[in-house]
Amino acid sequence: MPSKSPTFDDLLAGAKRSAVHLEMRDTYYSNPRFEAWREGHRVDWNDRASWWSPFHENIADAVARGVTVRRARVVSEPVTEYIRWEHNVTHANVTAGEQVRWLPRRNASDLLLPGNDFWVFDDTVVKIHHFSGNGDSIEDEILSDPKLIGLCVSGFERIWERAIPHDQYEIR
Incomplete structure (x- = not known):
């Protein structure tokens, strides 16, 4: 049965080894940072206070604890x-x-991909994201079914092996 708790922050804070995230949509819900970018505003990477967020802090804390986040x-x-x-x-x-890492969809044709975006924490819990057609977030499910988690982890690893590291991926 799906559960609405714990939160993402709780799951990440509780992770001891790994947190993996798969994204497969080409468009997600709009947000003010995207809209500002569309209007020509660019991030000043030298002004960390302008872009560093609690999300980034939580990721950095997890990595500092030894959690591999991919x-x-x-x-x-x-x-x-x-x-x-x-x-x-x-x-x-x-x-x-x-x-x-980034995987062009044309290079994934022979992979069986999960139906939804997700996070998996320590190979023990999966947070499945459900979106509408236009990319609006509808709901998340937190599940601990070992078979589902195994499928998600296996799919992620196949994608990861083939994907291009961020610093090498060129936007086309």
Whole structure:
């Protein structure tokens, strides 16, 4: 049965070894930072206070505790405007200690991909994200079914092996 708790912050704070995140959408819900970017505003990476957030702090804390945090993104090419922006702001994730890779969707045709984006913590709990067609977040499920977790971890690892490290991925 799905559960609405604990929160993402709780799950990350409780992680001891690993946290992996798979993203497979080309567009997510809009947010003020994306809208500002669309209007020409760019992040001043030298002004850390302007972009460092509690999320980045939580990632950095987890990494400092020895948790390996990895994010893989499966993207269509040419990329959407949203993915172009996301690639730019991933600098913050990497600075926080996340390892990030990108897999062009055309290179994933022979992989069985999970149906939804997710986080898996320590291979024991999965947080599944459900989105509407336009990318609005609908709900999250937190599940501990070992079979589901195994499928998610296996899918993530196959993607991770094939994906391109962030610093080597060129937006097309």
